[in-house]
Amino acid sequence: MNxxxxxxxxxxxxxxxxxxxxxxxxxxxxxxxxxxxxxxVFIEHRGTVKDKSRIKLLIYKTAFLLAKKRAYxxxxxxxxxxxxxxxxxxxxxxxxxxRRAVMYLDMKLRMSVEEIMEVTELPRFEVIEKIYGSRDLLxxxxx
Amino acid sequence: MQSIxxxxxxxxxxxxxxxxxxxxxxxxxxxxxxxxxxxxxFEKKKFDSYLKDYPACVKLYxxxxxxxxxxxxxxxxxxxxxxxxxxxxxxxxxxxxNFRQKEKNSYQDNFWKKVTSLFNSLQE
Numbered sequence: 001m002n003x004x005x006x007x008x009x010x011x012x013x014x015x016x017x018x019x020x021x022x023x024x025x026x027x028x029x030x031x032x033x034x035x036x037x038x039x040x041v042f043i044e045h046r047g048t049v050k051d052k053s054r055i056k057l058l059i060y061k062t063a064f065l066l067a068k069k070r071a072y073x074x075x076x077x078x079x080x081x082x083x084x085x086x087x088x089x090x091x092x093x094x095x096x097x098x099r100r101a102v103m104y105l106d107m108k109l110r111m112s113v114e115e116i117m118e119v120t121e122l123p124r125f126e127v128i129e130k131i132y133g134s135r136d137l138l139x140x141x142x143x
Numbered sequence: 144m145q146s147i148x149x150x151x152x153x154x155x156x157x158x159x160x161x162x163x164x165x166x167x168x169x170x171x172x173x174x175x176x177x178x179x180x181x182x183x184x185f186e187k188k189k190f191d192s193y194l195k196d197y198p199a200c201v202k203l204y205x206x207x208x209x210x211x212x213x214x215x216x217x218x219x220x221x222x223x224x225x226x227x228x229x230x231x232x233x234x235x236x237x238x239x240x241n242f243r244q245k246e247k248n249s250y251q252d253n254f255w256k257k258v259t260s261l262f263n264s265l266q267e
Contacts, residue, residue, distance in 0.1 A: 103157070107157065107160055107161070107164075135161050135164070135165065138157055138158050138161035138162070139158075139161050139162055139165050141158050
């Protein structure tokens with residue numbers, strides 16, 4: 001790891017935290033998950049992957065996989081969390097974790113369908129369905 | 144020490160973004176029909192409400208209206224089809240870029256001469 005990485009990690013962490021919070025609406029859990037996914041990728045791929053955009057995808061993929069496991073373990077506890085706003089709580093009840101992930105990657109990070117497929121390991125048709133299905137739901141949602 | 148993490152505001156943020164993108168998509172796809180008066184009552188109402196609520200839609204609408212006005216002034220017959228109008232606007236853009244790069248000082252005069260001759264040839 002060279003000198004430019006700490007700054008790059010800091011910038012990546014900001015957006016990654018938002019992504020993870022979207023999947024697990026708990027501040028402490030999200031912070032821990034950011035640290036875990038970045039550490040895991042750097043340990044597993046040290047020296048083998050040098051392209052930053054590739055590393056970024058691997059970090060998001062790892063974060064999603066870890067978040068999915070933890071969300072199931074924490075199921076029921078998260079929705080009572082007071083840290084999240086009411087309108088967003090309704091989304092958690094109506095949108096499964098895969099749909100929230102696809103929605104975030106599409107709308108906030110502007111990832112391509114191929115990139116979203118890689119991060120979520122979902123087939124193309126499911127990614128496309130989730131992108132448009134989620135948009136429809138958001139448009140119809142009352143504020 | 145200040146945290147580098149900011150708690151995101153997802154609820155309203157996502158809804159607002161989705162609605163604005165939908166409005167832009169609707170305006171982009173229907174602006175030609177709106178200008179031609181070919182939208183039905185409900186579509187027109189929807190279009191007007193988007194223009195009222197989203198400045199980005201107004202900008203998009205005005206850009207298209209200016210382009211349409213320009214084409215209508217250049218072609219008095221006004222029976223230009225949508226496909227023709229799109230092809231012409233693309234050609235105009237190409238021409239403009241070409242002239243701007245090649246003739247830095249007098250590109251505007253030459254550009255309009257070229258455009259006029261292009262439209263004259265199309266009308267024949």
